[in-house]
Amino acid sequence: MKIAILPGxxxxxxxxxxxxxxxxxxxxxxxxxSADVGGAGYAAHGHPLPQGTLALAKAADAVLFGAVGDYKxxxxxxxxxxxxxxxGLRKELGLFANLRPAILYPELxxxxxLKPEVVSGLDILIIRELTGDIYFGxxxxxxxxxxxxxxxxxxxxDTMRYAEGEIRxxxxxxxxxARKRDRRVTSVDKANVLETxxxxxxxxxxxxxxxxxxxxxxxxxxxxxxxxxxxxxxxxVIVTGNMFGDILSDAAAxxxxxxxxxxxxxxxxxxxxxxEPSHGSAPDIAGKxxxxxxxxxxxxxxMLRFSLGKAEQADRIENAVKKVLAQGLxxxxxxxxxxxxxxxxxxxxxxxxxxx
Amino acid sequence: MKIAILPGxxxxxxxxxxxxxxxxxxxxxxxxxSADVGGAGYAAHGHPLPQGTLALAKAADAVLFGAVGDYKxxxxxxxxxxxxxxxGLRKELGLFANLRPAILYPELxxxxxLKPEVVSGLDILIIRELTGDIYFGxxxxxxxxxxxxxxxxxxxxDTMRYAEGEIRxxxxxxxxxARKRDRRVTSVDKANVLETxxxxxxxxxxxxxxxxxxxxxxxxxxxxxxxxxxxxxxxxVIVTGNMFGDILSDAAAxxxxxxxxxxxxxxxxxxxxxxEPSHGSAPDIAGKxxxxxxxxxxxxxxMLRFSLGKAEQADRIENAVKKVLAQGLxxxxxxxxxxxxxxxxxxxxxxxxxxx
Ligand SMILES: CC(C)[C@H](C(=O)O)[C@@H](O)C(=O)O
Ligand SMILES: CC(C)[C@H](C(=O)O)[C@@H](O)C(=O)O
Numbered sequence: 001m002k003i004a005i006l007p008g009x010x011x012x013x014x015x016x017x018x019x020x021x022x023x024x025x026x027x028x029x030x031x032x033x034s035a036d037v038g039g040a041g042y043a044a045h046g047h048p049l050p051q052g053t054l055a056l057a058k059a060a061d062a063v064l065f066g067a068v069g070d071y072k073x074x075x076x077x078x079x080x081x082x083x084x085x086x087x088g089l090r091k092e093l094g095l096f097a098n099l100r101p102a103i104l105y106p107e108l109x110x111x112x113x114l115k116p117e118v119v120s121g122l123d124i125l126i127i128r129e130l131t132g133d134i135y136f137g138x139x140x141x142x143x144x145x146x147x148x149x150x151x152x153x154x155x156x157x158d159t160m161r162y163a164e165g166e167i168r169x170x171x172x173x174x175x176x177x178a179r180k181r182d183r184r185v186t187s188v189d190k191a192n193v194l195e196t197x198x199x200x201x202x203x204x205x206x207x208x209x210x211x212x213x214x215x216x217x218x219x220x221x222x223x224x225x226x227x228x229x230x231x232x233x234x235x236x237v238i239v240t241g242n243m244f245g246d247i248l249s250d251a252a253a254x255x256x257x258x259x260x261x262x263x264x265x266x267x268x269x270x271x272x273x274x275x276e277p278s279h280g281s282a283p284d285i286a287g288k289x290x291x292x293x294x295x296x297x298x299x300x301x302x303m304l305r306f307s308l309g310k311a312e313q314a315d316r317i318e319n320a321v322k323k324v325l326a327q328g329l330x331x332x333x334x335x336x337x338x339x340x341x342x343x344x345x346x347x348x349x350x351x352x353x354x355x356x
Numbered sequence: 357m358k359i360a361i362l363p364g365x366x367x368x369x370x371x372x373x374x375x376x377x378x379x380x381x382x383x384x385x386x387x388x389x390s391a392d393v394g395g396a397g398y399a400a401h402g403h404p405l406p407q408g409t410l411a412l413a414k415a416a417d418a419v420l421f422g423a424v425g426d427y428k429x430x431x432x433x434x435x436x437x438x439x440x441x442x443x444g445l446r447k448e449l450g451l452f453a454n455l456r457p458a459i460l461y462p463e464l465x466x467x468x469x470l471k472p473e474v475v476s477g478l479d480i481l482i483i484r485e486l487t488g489d490i491y492f493g494x495x496x497x498x499x500x501x502x503x504x505x506x507x508x509x510x511x512x513x514d515t516m517r518y519a520e521g522e523i524r525x526x527x528x529x530x531x532x533x534a535r536k537r538d539r540r541v542t543s544v545d546k547a548n549v550l551e552t553x554x555x556x557x558x559x560x561x562x563x564x565x566x567x568x569x570x571x572x573x574x575x576x577x578x579x580x581x582x583x584x585x586x587x588x589x590x591x592x593v594i595v596t597g598n599m600f601g602d603i604l605s606d607a608a609a610x611x612x613x614x615x616x617x618x619x620x621x622x623x624x625x626x627x628x629x630x631x632e633p634s635h636g637s638a639p640d641i642a643g644k645x646x647x648x649x650x651x652x653x654x655x656x657x658x659m660l661r662f663s664l665g666k667a668e669q670a671d672r673i674e675n676a677v678k679k680v681l682a683q684g685l686x687x688x689x690x691x692x693x694x695x696x697x698x699x700x701x702x703x704x705x706x707x708x709x710x711x712x
Contacts, residue, residue, distance in 0.1 A: 134490075154519070157518075161511050163501040192439050193491055229611060
């Protein structure tokens with residue numbers, strides 16, 4: 001089995017290196033191949049998603065992705081900026097289902113800005129549609145405003161859209177995921193304002209007929225943002241569109257106070273996937289050896305479970321991570337008094353050791 | 357001066373009644389006139405925004421609005437549902453600037469789900485554009501998907517759009533508001549993905565040239581959702597579009613844990629405005645005499661300040677509200693042990709008394 005390793009920018013290479021160490025000691029015969037992506041892709045090949053990188057990602061059984069983005073690429077035109085790599089990979093590989101768990105490890109309850117009783121034991125799964133919505137909808141651009149009080153001026157515009165089949169397939173992912181959890185799905189929309197999301201609500205309701213053992217609730221996105229702050233533990237699985245999912249999954253991750261711990265998976269229709277930490281490239285701490293590699297290591301675990309059919313190996317890694325937390329080892333982002341501060345490498349080594 | 361009173365549904369009538377009592381004792385010669393809106397408008401006249409109500413709102417110098425919505429109207433077709441009243445009023449009256457303060461009163465710090473040190477003293481102002489964006493953009497609807505892998509299926513679609521003049525005027529509101537505060541504006545967009553919001557960023561940057569005494573920062577909406585949870589006190593004024601503003605302003609309100617305290621103003625180009633509490637119609641507690649009237653009373657204060665040119669009267673009301681909080685009076689939504697629980701009427705009466 002072939003795994004594409006795309007370290008990217010900022011802390012990407014450091015954290016990916018630790019996950020690679022872990023993959024290498026599992027005793028499996030994975031073929032790992034690396035390529036440049038993001039700013040690193042642009043620097044080496046003139047494009048954030050070089051053709052060779054895309055070809056590797058397509059040929060591989062799974063992709064392990066670090067992070068992209070660095071201030072030094074801020075002045076590039078949009079089509080060449082690092083984040084186009086991740087948008088391009090999602091679209092080219094058909095990665096329509098983004099799974100983002102927001103879990104608060106008991107040892108890290110103090111890291112949250114929320115009161116412990118509100119978040120301790122938090123375990124929600126946000127499922128974000130990732131290849132549709134206003135992210136890719138056309139037409140889009142800047143044009144002359146065609147009507148209304150501002151007619152004749154310039155205006156920026158984009159198209160939000162969801163086709164029936166797009167909504168159906170992500171709804172199935174959500175209901176099936178809920179069956180492995182607490183069997184409750186909250187579908188987040190803005191059906192009271194948007195045609196796209198009234199349609200979304202209708203289709204999700206229809207797909208739900210096949211999952212009568214799962215509870216379905218519809219919630220407006222503004223209310224969902226409030227409920228995430230007020231009582232996040234009430235959620236089990238949240239399913240929503242690309243744009244709302246972008247906002248809510250980051251808010252949910254931040255509730256835990258330990259975004260350095262949170263992995264993510266982006267899957268296609270055949271469970272091939274791209275796996276990346278939920279945090280970004282953090283260029284300010286890049287190269288200092290202080291970044292938390294655990295989200296990337298846990299992303300590798302998700303990869304083993306969802307794309308490579310190695311659930312026991314995934315369990316091994318997840319247990320090893322729990323063990324190092326129990327041992328009191330902490331990178332600076334999750335450090336608290338009374339624990340032991342370690343760097344990126346040390347944390348990676350500790351996980352290797354805990355794997356036994 | 358004429359004030360339109362639109363109580364609406366659920367707890368709307370109860371809380372509006374308390375604000376009316378307050379307006380009546382100020383010693384000003386306001387002419388107050390009430391009309392049905394929302395579900396109440398539909399029930400009495402067959403439309404959530406009856407023509408007479410709209411005419412009254414247009415004729416008045418300001419509108420005091422309660423809240424709309426009730427489960428019993430959920431099955432109506434969208435055009436007749438209560439929330440269409442508020443969308444219609446915004447559009448018909450040209451109320452493009454929504455001002456939503458998120459303030460945490462020191463006495464209520466415990467009500468927040470966030471740790472006291474993260475939110476105590478919170479005082480941010482969210483300015484949401486209210487008549488543009490994907491809320492009103494056309495074309496929209498359900499059609500046959502014209503292209504891509506789902507071509508031929510049904511799809512829901514909407515149009516996001518912002519014209520230059522629309523962005524300019526809301527940017528001016530934000531920079532001018534910041535001048536009366538800490539002189540910092542965070543403009544929230546998704547310029548890395550959306551053409552509309554790259555254009556938004558460009559125009560806001562241009563308007564900023566006229567306000568070099570105000571600091572301007574641009575932030576992506578997903579990051580803004582995270583920073584609101586991580587360190588909300590770092591914000592001063594946030595300005596954003598209609599859709600992002602809907603989500604972020606509700607999240608920010610919930611940070612305080614006391615959404616029953618938060619007023620809002622929606623202003624046109626001449627500072628005529630509609631004033632309403634940030635919370636909703638809460639049909640589950642309607643008629644029980646337990647709803648918190650303070651957000652509505654504080655909305656009346658905003659009305660006096662922004663639309664009626666009576667800043668001292670606004671100060672009087674705001675001070676009276678602080679006084680009742682200091683006296684330990686609390687409606688159930690903000691009740692804590694050691695304080696005195698009161699109902700809607702009693703709270704209104706306490707404010708009257710505190711006005712002296
Ligand atoms: C970088 C950006 C385009 C991207 C997105 O908006 O999807 C990011 O925020 C994410 O959530 O992965
Ligand atoms: C009721 C709904 C249409 C409305 C909106 O989305 O604007 C509400 O959520 C608000 O924020 O006032």
